[in-house]
Amino acid sequence: MNSVVTQRFIKCHNKLKEDNRVRSSRQFALSLDYLPQSLSEILKGRRDVTIELIRKGVDVFKINPVYLYTGEGPMFMSEEDHKNFRVLTIVTNAQDDERIVHVPIPAQAGYAGEMADPTFVQDLPTFTLPDYKYKVGTHRAFDVAGDSMEPTLFEGDKVICSYLEPTLWESSLKDNHVYVIVSRGDVVVKRITNKLKAEKQLILASDNSFYEPYRINVGDIREIWYVRAKISPFLPSPQNIKNYLFEEIKDLKVTIKQQNQLISNLNVTIEKMLDSHSSNGKA
Numbered sequence: 001m002n003s004v005v006t007q008r009f010i011k012c013h014n015k016l017k018e019d020n021r022v023r024s025s026r027q028f029a030l031s032l033d034y035l036p037q038s039l040s041e042i043l044k045g046r047r048d049v050t051i052e053l054i055r056k057g058v059d060v061f062k063i064n065p066v067y068l069y070t071g072e073g074p075m076f077m078s079e080e081d082h083k084n085f086r087v088l089t090i091v092t093n094a095q096d097d098e099r100i101v102h103v104p105i106p107a108q109a110g111y112a113g114e115m116a117d118p119t120f121v122q123d124l125p126t127f128t129l130p131d132y133k134y135k136v137g138t139h140r141a142f143d144v145a146g147d148s149m150e151p152t153l154f155e156g157d158k159v160i161c162s163y164l165e166p167t168l169w170e171s172s173l174k175d176n177h178v179y180v181i182v183s184r185g186d187v188v189v190k191r192i193t194n195k196l197k198a199e200k201q202l203i204l205a206s207d208n209s210f211y212e213p214y215r216i217n218v219g220d221i222r223e224i225w226y227v228r229a230k231i232s233p234f235l236p237s238p239q240n241i242k243n244y245l246f247e248e249i250k251d252l253k254v255t256i257k258q259q260n261q262l263i264s265n266l267n268v269t270i271e272k273m274l275d276s277h278s279s280n281g282k283a
Helices: 004-018 025-030 036-043 051-061 065-070 081-086 105-112 116-122 166-172 241-282
Strands: 100-103 139-143 158-163 178-182 187-195 201-205 214-217 221-231
Touching: 004 025, 004 036, 004 051, 004 081, 004 201, 025 036, 025 051, 051 065, 065 166, 100 105, 105 116, 105 178, 105 187, 158 178, 166 221
Parallel strands: 100 139
Antiparallel strands: 139 158, 158 221, 178 187, 178 221, 187 201, 201 214
């Protein structure tokens, strides 16, 4: 049986035929650079629609991916919606398992750029993590740049994030949680205050108080990723801090003991001097 996404894709195909935007299923398939025989298998319920076919459907016929994945909204996007829409590129292995794409600092400007294409993302390094929670959904890793999130995150740390669908931004973004915000010109890691419903904006704040919070309009946001974990470089200390403190306390105890002994000796000397002075006075 077809998945619900495939069923909705078929409905979009049927609607295009009803509206005479395509003459036949064959023309629909060829318009998407897809084999008509393979499309026939999808229409007959023998296989599911692929991510690549959905991508082409969005590009060529403005099929609304929000409708495909949630069932909400119109089947097709308007010209303005399509112009501003950014299709998320994923990378899979030979077994069709999704991998985590890593976006290093040198690639972040290109990643945020208007013209970033699937080839750009597919050329980025990818990896997997053993935890099951990273096997479900789409995840991405980003390098942390600068000191704006210290002491929570430091330059050189990597944050592992889960993708947040645009349809969930207004309802699911949590105040004071850390997100990666991909705008039209930048990639930043910030704590957010969600003002989307009332003001169509997010307030982005740093953990480093040197940096002032600022606002970003929803229209400038391309992607939002929820930070779930971090990978930090291991910096070996030349001396274990617990051992260091233990030695410091041990030395302090010795010093105090020595000072107590000196004070005790001084008291004995003073008492002897007083006794001697007293004896001389009586004589």
